[in-house]
Amino acid sequence: MENAIRSELADKSVLAEAKTKGWERNPQVQALVEQAQREAVIRSYLASVSAPRPAIQTIPAAYVKPVLSFVDEEMKVPCHFLDSK
DSSP states (O other): OHHHHHHHHHHHHHHHHHHTTGGGGGGHHHHHHHHHHHHHHHHHHHHHHHHOOOOGGGGGGGHHHHHHHHHHHHHOOGGGGGGOO
C-alpha cells in the first residue's frame, strides 16, 4: 500500500513537471493520447454491446406471460397450410 502511494505521488510530480514544460503539446504525445482514446472508446462500446442478455427467469412474469400468449395463439401455423391435398 505504501509503495502504491509513493508511486502515485512520483507520477503526479513527473506529470506536473512535464506539463510545465508543455510536453502535452508534443506531436508524439498527442498521437499516443489520441490512440489511447480511440482504444478506450472501442473497448467500452464493444463491452456494452456484448453484455449478456438477461435470462428469461429474471424478466418479470407480467412481461413474459403476454409474449408467450402471443406466441402460442398468434404464431401458430393455420391448419389449412398443413393439409396435403
